[in-house]
Amino acid sequence: MASPWLTDQQQRTWRLWLSVAELLPRTLDAQLQRDAGLTHAAYVVLAMLSEAPDRRLRMSELARMANQSQSRLSHTVARLEERGWVRRERAAEDGRGNVCVLLDDGWDVVRTVAPGHVAAVREALFDVLTDEQAAVLHDALAAVLDGLDPDQSQRRGR
Structure with a gap:
């Protein structure tokens, strides 16, 4: 039995969602690029670390929290390391995994950029x-x- 087509209302809703899913990240990326030279993906990594105990997370947990694959996260973290905002180190608990640590310069970036990012989210999503x-x-x-x-x-x- 073939799957039924979407109803007209479902089709309109789906197409609206596709547009929002494309335009909202683009809008937030533009704000972050303009204000800090950051991608939204990089900002999310910094933000997740800023909220973590001791500003550190296992890479596997950080990937989950940032909704990134391990490979993508590794590239994102490498770019953040180049800027001196994070560092990777061996997990002290078992020595097997890696931990990503938000450094003081990275914390300063989060504190500086967060107000503008929150304003952009509010303007693009909640104010309407x-x-x-x-x-x-x-x-x-x-x-x-x-x-x-x-x-x-x-x-x-x-």
């Missing part, structure tokens, strides 16, 4: 929604995420 629409969007996205990641193994903290 009512509080009720934002709540509905939250619930809808949470339902989609629960379907995509039912065991919660691939998502950032909520």
